Amino acid sequence: MKMKKYTANTMVEAMKKVRTDFGDDAVILSSTVVKTKGFLGLFQKKMVEVVAGFDEPTVKHVPSAVHHVTEHVSEKTASLPDMDLNKEMKEMKRLLKQMQQSSRLDHYPDDLKPLLAHLESQELDRSLIAQIGNEIFARMKTEKRDFSIIEQIEMTEAILREEFGKLSFGGTTFTKKYVNVLGPTGVGKTTTIAKIAARALLERKKKIGFITTDTYRIAAIEQLRTYANLLQAPVEVAYNANDFQSAIEKLEDRDLLFIDTAGRNYKEEKFVRDLQSLVDFSLEMELYLVLSVTSKEEDMKAIINQFNTLPIQRFIFTKVDETGSIGPIFNLMKEYQMGVAYYTDGQEVPEDLVEATLDSLISLLMEGVPHA
Ligand SMILES: Nc1nc2c(ncn2[C@@H]2O[C@H](COP(=O)(O)OP(=O)(O)O)[C@@H](O)[C@H]2O)c(=O)[nH]1
Numbered sequence: 001m002k003m004k005k006y007t008a009n010t011m012v013e014a015m016k017k018v019r020t021d022f023g024d025d026a027v028i029l030s031s032t033v034v035k036t037k038g039f040l041g042l043f044q045k046k047m048v049e050v051v052a053g054f055d056e057p058t059v060k061h062v063p064s065a066v067h068h069v070t071e072h073v074s075e076k077t078a079s080l081p082d083m084d085l086n087k088e089m090k091e092m093k094r095l096l097k098q099m100q101q102s103s104r105l106d107h108y109p110d111d112l113k114p115l116l117a118h119l120e121s122q123e124l125d126r127s128l129i130a131q132i133g134n135e136i137f138a139r140m141k142t143e144k145r146d147f148s149i150i151e152q153i154e155m156t157e158a159i160l161r162e163e164f165g166k167l168s169f170g171g172t173t174f175t176k177k178y179v180n181v182l183g184p185t186g187v188g189k190t191t192t193i194a195k196i197a198a199r200a201l202l203e204r205k206k207k208i209g210f211i212t213t214d215t216y217r218i219a220a221i222e223q224l225r226t227y228a229n230l231l232q233a234p235v236e237v238a239y240n241a242n243d244f245q246s247a248i249e250k251l252e253d254r255d256l257l258f259i260d261t262a263g264r265n266y267k268e269e270k271f272v273r274d275l276q277s278l279v280d281f282s283l284e285m286e287l288y289l290v291l292s293v294t295s296k297e298e299d300m301k302a303i304i305n306q307f308n309t310l311p312i313q314r315f316i317f318t319k320v321d322e323t324g325s326i327g328p329i330f331n332l333m334k335e336y337q338m339g340v341a342y343y344t345d346g347q348e349v350p351e352d353l354v355e356a357t358l359d360s361l362i363s364l365l366m367e368g369v370p371h372a
């Protein structure tokens with residue numbers, strides 16, 4: 001690693017110098033505020049001292065930071081201070097993140113860093129990353145050798161299998177008559193239930209039917225009707241608990257009944273209570289909570305907490321195609337000790353539905369680990 005010390009009036013200024021010399025891939029090793037000498041303690045000035053480092057590319061996957069290295073400092077930035085403020089804030093944030101990241105991974109050997117950095121970019125929880133990093137590092141020490149990236153990946157997979165192996169995975173078992181999806185607005189509940197129902201019909205030759213309690217929007221009923229018509233399956237609309245009971249009776253001859261529910265702002269407890277008064281959760285039912293992986297993890301947690309009075313069995317994660325970060329799936333599985341039934345990776349019905357296994361989720365997480 002090449003290292004260099006910079007002194008500047010402000011952090012932003014120091015960072016500019018670092019980037020000019022090292023490009024975007026520079027790592028900030030330390031930063032301190034220092035005081036210049038001054039005369040008898042007077043005229044002292046605060047300066048920022050930054051030590052930056054840059055790994056010279058030794059293997060293919062290391063980003064080619066050489067491209068960013070330029071000989072001269074851009075002068076535009078100095079003449080347009082207002083417009084650059086936003087840009088500089090962003091830059092500061094990025095560098096701060098990089099500083100935190102590099103210091104978090106600092107105590108691991110360089111060989112292990114690409115893997116751990118990959119897990120960080122997947123937004124896997126820090127405690128899980130530490131668990132993986134520490135375990136592999138410990139084995140490196142006992143076996144007194146480095147592990148290839150392939151070996152590291154295998155070890156990571158084994159650790160995750162051990163950690164999550166006791167949770168339950170996989171979709172409907174066809175042993176219960178009712179399949180019910182819950183979750184916030186727009187995550188893909190209706191689309192997903194149509195996918196599951198279509199699979200049950202096409203692959204298992206089940207007699208299927210739908211009940212929807214999503215009566216807040218006409219379009220929502222129409223959307224489900226469209227899918228049901230394609231599958232030549234009956235739909236009943238339930239506006240209240242009585243409707244729900246009579247729908248069940250009307251659709252008695254069906255092997256499987258798929259219940260679609262309204263997406264409401266389930267951060268409000270009232271909507272959860274409304275739902276409980278409408279749907280009979282005491283029925284023999286597969287109950288799934290649908291969440292989109294494009295949502296913020298904190299928001300997902302708030303929703304899960306609202307639903308904690310209902311006997312939810314597994315998660316369904318949608319929109320896997322729209323994000324590069326699969327880590328939150330693992331974070332939530334760990335926090336709530338609940339497995340995954342399905343994940344979805346596109347809008348096509350019924351194609352874009354995958355019945356989840358722990359191994360399939362682990363593969364998603366490990367996709368794109370840089371191979372040396
Ligand atoms: N990209 C992508 N879009 C999806 C996926 N699942 C659902 N959608 C889209 O998300 C939007 C909302 O879906 P919908 O089923 O109506 O959500 P609901 O409000 O939870 O019932 C629609 O445009 C769907 O096509 C997915 O896995 N990937």
Ligand SMILES: [Mg+2]
Pocket residue numbers: 189190191214220260261262263
């Ligand atoms: Mg819907």
